[in-house]
Amino acid sequence: MESSSRRKDVGKRKEIRMEIPTLVRVYEDGSMERLQNSPIVAATLEDRRTGVSSKDVVISEEPPISARMYLPNEKDLKQKKVPILVYFHGGGFFFESAFNQLHQNYFNLLVSAAKVVVVSVEYRLAPETPLPAAYDDCWDALKWVATSADTWLLKHGDFQRLFVGGDSAGANIAHNIAMRAGVEPLPRGVKLLGAFLSHSYFYGSVPIGSEPVRGHEQSVPYVVWGLVYPSAPGGIDNPLMNPFACGAPSLRGLGCSKILVCVAERDLMKDRGVLYYDTLKNSGWPGEAYLFQVQGEDHAFHIHNPTSDNAAKMINRIGDFLHHS
Template identity: 75%
Template sequence: MDSSSINSNSKEITMEIPSLVRLYKDGTIERLQNSPIVPPTLQDPTSSKDVVISGDPLISARLFLPNRIRSQQEGHKVPILVYFHGGGFFFESAFNQLHHNYFNKFVSVADVLVVSVEYRLAPETLLPAAYDDCWDALKWVATNTEPWLVKHGDFNRVFIGGDSAGANIVHNIAMRAGAEALPGGVKLLGAFLSHSYFYGSKPIGSEPVAGHQQSVPYLVWDFVYPSAPGGIDNPMINPMVTGAPSLAGLGCSKILVCVAEKDLIKDRGVAYYEAVKKSGWQGEAELFEVEGEDHAFHIHNPQTQNAMKMIKRLSDFLLH
């Protein structure tokens, strides 16, 4: 059960990550940073609608399409972006106000069809379930007869993208796409990772040494995947750890890694980009940094000059 309006003064807290989540003895979960759920809209400049991908397990998505594309005749095809939202694997939603507003702005700039995936969250459903949900969503896109996808989607230009935990999912889905074929011969053209949630047992770059095991990224991983083999050095959260699968196995042709100057985990993103470049992977890797900004700034404030700069860079990556 999820609640944000409970009387916490009368309930015993059994686990807490400050400012993010509280678990209570009675089983209640309080997510402290969720933004409100909002409905899809069919209005200018962007149309959106919700679709069910799977009933068991329950996986759904919100589709976004520029009205200038939706109004055109069949035959004009645009790239398909399958997107995985952030939120530490335990909060936020493809249907919340933050991501809805962000994609309204995004597709007003980029002529793309977005499939924003609603995957199951921890702790009700622990990892690795979210990875499986997102892989199933990508397979659904590849085999789909959904009208917007059929009419407007270019299945030769399928991308995946995500922010924070969603960028972590992007990496893991791209690795899976390198090992497993998608239905219908569909291949991933590219992937972008924005402010990737990667971490490890040993601090790197500017990460503080003191209190590393009490840092938020460390606590979150233990919360969402307590049974992960290797803990915080599981390759799903630390793809550069010794013994991790080679990044040469990434199943796409180009990658864009985005970082923000003030982000606590910025150096993880830079290290990932460098590791991809050195891995022998045959694709094209690019790094894009925005100065003066923090983690997922573009999601929280998509109207700012720097957010528009990032949206334009992502649009260029998808369209060229």
Template identity: 70%
Template sequence: MSSTCSASTKEITLEIPSLVRVYNDGTVERLQGSPFVASTLEDPTTGVSSKDVVISNNPPISARMYLPNKNVLNHNKVPILVYFHGGAFFFESAFSEQHQNYVNMLVSVTRVIVVSVEYRLAPETPLPAAYDDCWDALKWVANKSDTWLLKHGDFNRVFIGGDSAGANIVHNVGMRVGVEVLPRGVKVFGAIVSHPYFFGSKPIGCEAVCGHEESVAYRIWEFVCPNGPGGLDNPLINPLGSEAASLDGLGCSKLLVCTAQRDMLRERAVSYYEAVKKSRWQGEAELFEVESEQHVFHVHNPHTVNAHKMLQRFADFLLRYN
């Protein structure tokens, strides 16, 4: 009797405190993340409309699309932002309440069309699946596969953007754009790399003091990409590592890198920006930093004064070249 009970006991085999637990029966318990919510036509607060679309059934890729207030559109074509959500590659969703609230505010301020991609998550589907899903979503947009895009989207002003893990995806998709052609001759005009989740095997800045190998960023990469060659110096997580391709291969002409003064990954973002500037990349790079704020503060609460400043900076970047 006791041996049977012992054999069936559910035990934790892996845990990143406050983030995730994996059990010996294979189940995954995500300890953060907000509930799913439905899309809305004409959100009562912002006037932004959203709808859900299927990009692929195999693999399963979908997106939530956002359209600015109809009074703002006035029959004008507006930029298209293909957005990749954050969440350390293993939690959150394009359909979550947090991201719905954030992207509604983002679209309200920037007045652009957003295609927020729902990519597959680790550990059920380890990396590099998320990168491939986001690349396929970008190709779907370039194929002009939706009526909102055809009617209102300016395909000469296609941007990619994301926060944290999503910003990591932006960089990697941007590098892929530099070597592969998108459908219908569409090009990525600009990229927003916001509070990027980059890391490496050697600590930089305050990482040496804060405990590099004990950090959450260190443990997350082992969790989401357990078999990736090079570990923390894999080019997917360390774009400045010795095995990474030259940054002059970025496939866009405008780049905005954002960080925050108290972001634990601040030095990685600044180093990335400086490396892009020093490379032979022919585009225009900008750095924007918010004082006294932490990692992705603007996503967690987009209604603060500093969050609004950041969204206004996004708007300036997205609309400056119209």
């Protein structure tokens, strides 16, 4: 790990202030390179393989918040309203996009299989806009959905079945949005029915499970949090990142009635996901919690390889959760 190194990048002749190998370089002049961004692609009407349509919408001009929406093929809607999923993409709070190819491919498959309307939020990224701004952007997006005059939502969306979900950092956001929904009402009396958390980016100062004991503070999840929220009260044990930290609000305050927690066997943070599920089950929260575990897979595998057999199983489980339990 070279997160605190200062060395010369000969090719660019710029001094690196901070680097997380394979993820990001931050230079002394304030510029940065995101090393894993997927290409940005355009929205499409009736994807050739799935028939799913997508379009881009502006949620707010100031601050700049937008989204890519997805709608199932007309023949799959069958004149009935379907669940609404407000989704938050992963990427450690500092890279990736709702408009990238990875998520476009994933949502074409998810929406086709699950028959839901998706609003995938483009929130502001750190470190240019440090946390907690992304949480506020995503809350504003959820409120926009609740008050929306968008024709796709009004014609096809069932506001009685409103969900939030996300992968990695997006799952972290989904949890915190669900917590906020427990104390702050949404407009028009709209309520959040459920949330799903896929490979949640939770971490803390004390290692658990398979997390490294030696070099824990140099591990990627630890270092990334310092990049995206350097002023976080409590550091890595801020309740936004560590919902099990001393003083964190109880999970019984979640403002929804059902939760699906997805974990992958080879994910460094899988034990945090299992702990979240166990803690929630024992918190006194009155809702229904479900745990979905996949063997032999790593963090966010379903985003990177959505056509794999395990990704198909996960997509089907999410679809079942959104429609049933």
